[in-house]
Amino acid sequence: MTTQEGYYACGDRPLQEGDLKCAGVISPRGNIPSVSYEIFDVIIIGAGYAGLTSARDLCLSGFKVLLLEARDRVGGRTWTAEVEGHIYEMGGTWVHWGQPHVYREMSRYGYTKLLDSNADKVGCNYFTSWINGKAKNISYEEVGPAVDRAFETYCDIDGNGGKTIMPYPHDPHFNPEAKQWENISAAQRIEQVRAKLNELELYTLQSFVAAISGNDMNATGFFDVLRWWALSGYSTQGLNDYTETYKIPEGQSRFARTMFDEALATGNLKYAFDTLITSINDSSKAVEVTSTSGQKWSARRLISTIPLNILDRIQINPPLSPAKFAAHSIQHIGIGAKVHMEVKGTNLRTWSAAAWPDSRVFSGRGDGITPSGNTHLVFFAANKQGLNAQEDAQDMVAEAKKLHEMDIKKVIWHNWLEDPLAKGIWCMFPPAYSFNHLDALRERHGNVLFASADWALGWRGFIDGAIEEGTRAAMAVMKELGFLRRVAPAL
């Protein structure tokens, strides 16, 4: 099965949109009987990990669930393209056994054979920095301690590596003294430590903080970078282990598909893909949703997993509270690009690079060997305005070649910023956002519950956060409607 999403350019072949093989594409596209009219227990908008988790939990307990998804596949901002026998994770990728919600699911389904992104030892084994317009290759023995020292300095706001200010990153109110750090940007914190860092430390820090942000660091709350640091155990080794080392060898789409299949096996799941919801109407008796084609469905509860950056596109009645409206009206700032390339040979397997702000590339690295014996590179980069897809691919190729000689065979990516169902990559908050708006984002609205990685308490913006939120929403529904549904619901 192939999806209509993603871009793929191969050698001299013209750039192509969609038609990429993906295990997350579901066939048939729907299983709702067209003649019957049914009141569901729960309607779930979105078949990303949050929606899949809610659907699975509720179906397992006998609830009649309708899952509606605008895309042609499960996984939301996470999906796997399979090209010539190699998997490319187009969005969410890396997982870790210390990410509780995703690892619990991996463990439960037996996805416990992990792939270590750093396993292969072949190739050049150096790091390329881009400072003052020049590429320079540096040994890991030199750059490793520089990055350590840079991040340790950046995050050491309390003489204790950030641990005194943020001992428990899930709870923004755990330590009231943390509030003073909430208002500054990631860039402002760079200025506070700039004088303490040498050139290599400063440039690698800027690149990697921008890579975490997916944005110019002026837009990024320092607090959200500090949260990644704290969640990773307050070390660069932890940041590396948690956020860019371990992959599911079968690919995320197969894993997501496993959750969908379990829900389906209960007999309680109705679903429709290619189905975009434009409005939600909540009466005290039921919630009704309407699709672009005018179809309507009703349920006792609704779980919306619509991401933060497109929440303003759906019409909700009765209107949201002022607090929720204020929260929704500010978007998260994760708007970077993730671009895969296949390059000839294995020399770049142990290569990595950081090149921002003098290049569009935040960071890049070898991430695997393809069946044809070439290297799979992954880049995180700033989005460039005003380019069409063809120009964007050419521009990224040029940027990559500036950093290192490489013979590029393929370019594969998903333009998340232009994706009308995402309008961004992983969630990063601007300064002052989490203290002021996180609670409101998490609030329900009558019979409508909101579940998204974008307002998770733990690994916000990660697969783990999506599963955390899907679990929370399902639990809330079960507490209200009973822990096990036995009979068809009657309104």
Add this chain to the structure above:
Amino acid sequence: MTTQEGYYACGDRPLQEGDLKCAGVISPRGNIPSVSYEIFDVIIIGAGYAGLTSARDLCLSGFKVLLLEARDRVGGRTWTAEVEGHIYEMGGTWVHWGQPHVYREMSRYGYTKLLDSNADKVGCNYFTSWINGKAKNISYEEVGPAVDRAFETYCDIDGNGGKTIMPYPHDPHFNPEAKQWENISAAQRIEQVRAKLNELELYTLQSFVAAISGNDMNATGFFDVLRWWALSGYSTQGLNDYTETYKIPEGQSRFARTMFDEALATGNLKYAFDTLITSINDSSKAVEVTSTSGQKWSARRLISTIPLNILDRIQINPPLSPAKFAAHSIQHIGIGAKVHMEVKGTNLRTWSAAAWPDSRVFSGRGDGITPSGNTHLVFFAANKQGLNAQEDAQDMVAEAKKLHEMDIKKVIWHNWLEDPLAKGIWCMFPPAYSFNHLDALRERHGNVLFASADWALGWRGFIDGAIEEGTRAAMAVMKELGFLRRVAPAL
């Protein structure tokens, strides 16, 4: 409600067994109709976290479950005594958001306000070492780096802090080169690094490795200590954060009770406490269990959560395979003691100590302030043979007083080694055990599945490992009997 378990001595009052207030005690003790004969879908032996997780998952999906527990409470090797408004965790205690299975449950139930064991800043703020028969108080500024360096040296078997040899601690076969480290004991590894350590480093290392082991380090596999290190992110800070920092303020017994209550709310849970099972008979059609009082129950599947060290006490027919028998015939070596004391005043709140091998005490530390304004201390110590409970309490008091002046008001503990339902504390494997026997421990035996923290892949011996295993067993049953039970089962 009070439990019959645990010991409590207070001032001049004689030592008392049981009668400690515990939220995990269930009333009524059973809900099985005595006249009806019912074939269950699943019988679960043991209401610790493994059994509770299996029961909860299966009941939520409509399975008819019978939960049988020999104790008078839920929680197994984890329970909370409440004495004069303060909680004492008698077994499993500390949790962390990077322990996936327990944190997923905490998050799901909303137990996300954590208590930081190190939060209070009052008191002496030093560490006491016991070297060559003398107590010496040392600042944390001095001892912290010593412990760091000692553990880093001890675990650095590959020039990469253990990370090259053990990149993924859940899978003993992940790196074949790890096998060479499986055969040595924790004590043998001490000998390999002894010359590299100064006196303070050596003594603190010996104490803390013995505390992790709950035993003389000769009996302990080095590999299992290395697993704690790897699971904790390869740092002493991580070891501290993961294994002795964050508690559930409501107490573990309330948390365990929440899982039990959710299972009960489905209407699918029958249970009996004070019910010890002595034999399991598996025919191809059903599994039958028999209690000490001769009661018999049958089910399509059985989940046994009986701990490793008492598995040899249950009769299983047909007999276990030679591989399983070989695994069960070797016991785990975690046989230490955990002893709570309340001491007058707040001076010892920020005190800690390590005193092994010259004292019986592995380690001790302030763990909270009681409502009467005194300090709660917790000690981990070697079990002393041949003492009755009264002598044991007196001996521990004498040992503690050797380390530091203290006015002891209460002593509270559970003698896990003498407990016929545990015969040990947390699971630690002897050398060469995990490569040779772990897979066999995890195997099923016909219709009988085995689930225990003692053979978890991740946080083995922890609450997290128990929930991992309970999840695995429930999933295996659901895969066989269907993901949602709709009708009463027929054999």
